[in-house]
Amino acid sequence: MVMALKLTIELVPSTSWYNNMRKVLSTQEWDKVRKKSYEDYNHKCGICGASGKLNCHEIWEYDDQKHIQKLTGFIALCDLCHHVKHIGLARIMADKGQLDFESIIKHFMTVNACTRKVFDEHYKEAFEKWHDRSRHQWTVDFGDYARLINKGGSKI
Numbered sequence: 265m266v267m268a269l270k271l272t273i274e275l276v277p278s279t280s281w282y283n284n285m286r287k288v289l290s291t292q293e294w295d296k297v298r299k300k301s302y303e304d305y306n307h308k309c310g311i312c313g314a315s316g317k318l319n320c321h322e323i324w325e326y327d328d329q330k331h332i333q334k335l336t337g338f339i340a341l342c343d344l345c346h347h348v349k350h351i352g353l354a355r356i357m358a359d360k361g362q363l364d365f366e367s368i369i370k371h372f373m374t375v376n377a378c379t380r381k382v383f384d385e386h387y388k389e390a391f392e393k394w395h396d397r398s399r400h401q402w403t404v405d406f407g408d409y410a411r412l413i414n415k416g417g418s419k420i
């Protein structure tokens with residue numbers, strides 16, 4: 265049985281790495297979105313509540329039948345929670361000696377109050393899903409946020 269986890273891994277399909285809001289908005293527009301997400305979460309991590317440096321994380325929903333990915337919102341995340349979300353990148357950084365991978369795993373276990381076994385299973389499942397999704401091309405739906413694009417000078 266799968267436990268409901270507070271902090272989960274969300275890997276973006278490799279075929280979709282360049283489909284993100286940050287890329288299609290001007291720096292000024294992205295800054296507005298980013299700062300609003302920090303205010304929405306009272307300048308704390310939206311998952312673990314840590315304060316300090318925050319990252320604006322895009323929340324995507326994947327329709328595995330139609331291969332449509334939809335942007336459903338933004339959440340302010342601390343560095344550790346953000347590294348868990350993009351754990352593939354964290355792994356690469358850890359291999360280069362830029363971060364301690366064990367501290368990411370420890371954070372996952374603390375926030376979810378779970379064992380290493382739960383992490384290992386979730387990690388494996390996340391990568392299986394990622395491999396499967398990366399075999400497809402995805403149509404991007406920016407949802408309610410589409411109106412932000414092309415406003416105030418976009419990069420495209």
Ligand SMILES: [Zn+2]
Binds near residue numbers: 309310312341344346
């Ligand atoms: Zn956090």
